[in-house]
Amino acid sequence: MNENVAGEIGTVAALVRSTFLVNVVYVESAREYGITQQQGQLLCVLMAQPYGMTELGGVLGLAKSSLTGLVDRTERNGLVERRPDPDDSRAVRVALTRRGARLADEFYAETCRRVEELTAGFTAAERDTLAALLGRVVTDNQVPTVFLEPDQVR
Numbered sequence: 001m002n003e004n005v006a007g008e009i010g011t012v013a014a015l016v017r018s019t020f021l022v023n024v025v026y027v028e029s030a031r032e033y034g035i036t037q038q039q040g041q042l043l044c045v046l047m048a049q050p051y052g053m054t055e056l057g058g059v060l061g062l063a064k065s066s067l068t069g070l071v072d073r074t075e076r077n078g079l080v081e082r083r084p085d086p087d088d089s090r091a092v093r094v095a096l097t098r099r100g101a102r103l104a105d106e107f108y109a110e111t112c113r114r115v116e117e118l119t120a121g122f123t124a125a126e127r128d129t130l131a132a133l134l135g136r137v138v139t140d141n142q143v144p145t146v147f148l149e150p151d152q153v154r
Contacts, residue, residue, distance in 0.1 A: 015137075022115060029111045033103060039074050040111070043096065043104035045146050050095035052085055059144045079103060112150055 009017070023037065030040040038060075045051070045059055057067045071094055074080045079100035085091035096104055119127050 021118065025111060025114045025118070029107060029114060032110065033107050035074075035077070035079075035103070035107070038070050039077075039079070040107050041146070042070060042074055043079065043100060044108055044111070046080065046094065046096045046100070047104050047108060048145055050083065050093040052088075052091055052093050056094055059146055074100075 026037045026040055030037045033040070035043070041060065042056075045056070051059065053064070053067060053071070056071075057064060060067065060070075062070065071080060071082070075082065078097055080094050081097050081100075082092040083095055085093050119130065122130070
């Protein structure tokens with residue numbers, strides 16, 4: 001049952017299908033930079049600030065073991081590092097390395113460009129409406145900041 005249904009798409013299907021679409025953008029961008037989709041998401045999240053492991057797991061929606069593996073692999077690639085947490089000597093914070101910050105900036109810019117292309121056929125008013133409606137969904141559901149606005153990037 002892999003057929004496209006003609007006609008109007010409801011809210012649920014539109015949101016779910018758009019999630020798949022954005023994930024494909026992440027996968028394609030990540031592939032170009034030699035990283036996985038999950039590593040790309042991790043880099044984008046860490047652009048805002050370093051995170052503790054528990055906090056990072058919550059933001060990314062990953063179990064502790066999955067997050068540890070992701071951070072381990074990304075650390076081996078020299079893109080992130082674990083730093084002592086200044087507020088808790090038993091904990092660490094995950095931060096971008098210089099190399100990771102450069103790659104995150106490039107990956108972020110390319111991902112933004114590709115996501116922007118998804119609405120290339122929209123007018124400015126339609127983009128504004130879409131942003132306002134999706135923004136409400138995100139705000140009403142208290143979604144953490146997992147992706148910065150382009151004007152918020154360092």
